[in-house]
Amino acid sequence: MKRYRSLFPVLKKFTFLNHAATAPVSLRVSKAVEDLCKSFTEYGGLHYSRWMNRVKEVRELAARLINSKPGEIAFTGNTSEGLSIVASGINWQPGDVVLVSYPDFPANIYPWLNLKRLGVKVIYIKRKENGVFKVDDIEKLITNRVRLISVSSVDFSTGFLCDLASLGKLCKEEGILLCVDAIQSLGVIPMDVKEWGIDFLAAGAHKWLQSIPGTGLLYVSEKIVERLAHSKVGWKTVEDEEDFSIHFVPKQNSEKFEPGTMNIAGIYALGAALELVFDIGIENIRNRIFSLNDLLFRELTKRNLTVVSPMEAGSRSGILSFSASGNNERLYRYLVENNIIVSLRSERIRVSPHFYNTEEDLGNLLFVIDKYTSGTELQ
Ligand SMILES: Cc1ncc(COP(=O)(O)O)c(C=O)c1O
Structure with a gap:
């Protein structure tokens, strides 16, 4: 895995x-993206059919990632757009209910709350402090008015992974x-929409997939x-979109969810x-990240x-989130000042390593935490 580090210059400056x-x-x-921009500058749109061939290939790759068919994938701008396409495409009836994991990132809450104007009710599936909710908890919320359940596969704050196989079965x-x-x-996590019975899946590509912001999949x-209206x-x-007769x-x-000219640069990325x-x-990516998180957990x-x-x-x-006694925000700022890049979420420190991170990277994090807790740097 270490040999891939040279592909990521960010690692020279930061942990x-x-x-x-x-x-x-x-x-x-x-x-x-650079090669594509060069072609934009030298050829304008003359390579259009070449771009569209690449779009087809990338659609196939995206489908392979989640075990779908290429025709089941639409390119979007982000997760929010994908979820909004789903929320706005269903023929809701007043009194319909949507169950949504909560707390959750707003991208997976607002598209459902926005349906209130149509008489759709949102009921929350409440997480415990560690982000966990069980499929049994969801079962108790089911009535004949529940039409859709929307969850995050992984909670952005605690990292809890939902049991999608059991939820899909239910x-x-x-x-x-x-x-x-x-x-x-x-x-990070192998995903299988067919095996798990998922109807809709939306994601942006700028996190674990490490693509440029502003591209997503639905x-x-x-x-x-x-049955999902566009x-x-x-x-x-x-x-026959290139036949411009009406x-x-x-x-x-x-x-059908892609209405016009595509974000070609985002798709190339x-x-x-x-x-x-x-x-x-x-699987190698997941196993490597889990072993780094095991080490971090122990330490x-x-x-x-x-x-x-x-x-x-x-x-x-x-995701591994932890809390130091005292002020996590202060620890967070101290880590960032020392070039250790993590996040502060729900007032906790959220660490999210990738496959190319090393034990030394975790050592750097722990070293700075120790310096902080020993208090010497805070005088
Ligand atoms: C669970 C979750 N959903 C969605 C997003 C982002 O939404 P979008 O791709 O629409 O920017 C994030 C983080 O930014 C997230 O953690």
Whole structure:
């Protein structure tokens, strides 16, 4: 894994342990975008069909990442857009209920609250302090008015990984749609929309996938796509989109959610980022991150710092959040001043290493924490 470090110049300046926020991109990603921009400058739009071939390839890569078909993937700008496409495409009836994990990142809450104007009620699936909720807890909330359940695969604050296989099974038994905000798991946790019975999955690509901000994916199962209305419409919505005579025959697959000219640079970046993920192997990435987090857990526990993140198989993810006694915000600022890049979330320190991080990187973090707790730097 270490050999990949040279692809990430950010590591020369910082101990970067913050991939659950906005992650650095690799030199492969920046080269893909630079080459494309060069072609924009020299050829304008003359390479359009070349771009579209690459879009097709990247769609195939994205589909492979979650075990879907390429036609079930739409490119979006971010997670919020994907979730909004789902929320605005369902033929809601007054009194319908959506169950949503809570607390959660607002991207997975506001699109559902926005349905209040249609008479749709949002009921929260409440997490415990460590982010956990069980499928049994959800079962108790089910009534015949529940139409959709939307959860984050991984909680942005605690790192709790939802048991999507059991939740998908429950949803199928009850005839409820399952929607997943997967931004905190794509690129770390192997995902399988078919095996788990997921109907919709949305994610941005600027975290664990390490692509440039402003590109995302939306998966809509082919079983449901016909019933999900396309709320944004443009020239690309239709079959034979390059025939500009008016023929409003919308596409039958998830490409109908892409209304116009695409974010080609973002898609090229995503293609290079996905190729890197497949070169390394998603299981290898996960295992490496888990072993780094195991080490960090042991060291923090030795220091009597409280790790809030679940660490058991099936509930853990790439995120490890902990609390120091006293003021976490002050510790956070101290870490950043010392070039240790982590986040402060829910008043805790959130660490999110990636596959190329090393034991030495964790050593740097622990060294600065020790300096802080010994108090010598705070006089
Ligand atoms: C769970 C979750 N969803 C969504 C987002 C981001 O949403 P978007 O891709 O719309 O910017 C984040 C983090 O920024 C997040 O942690």
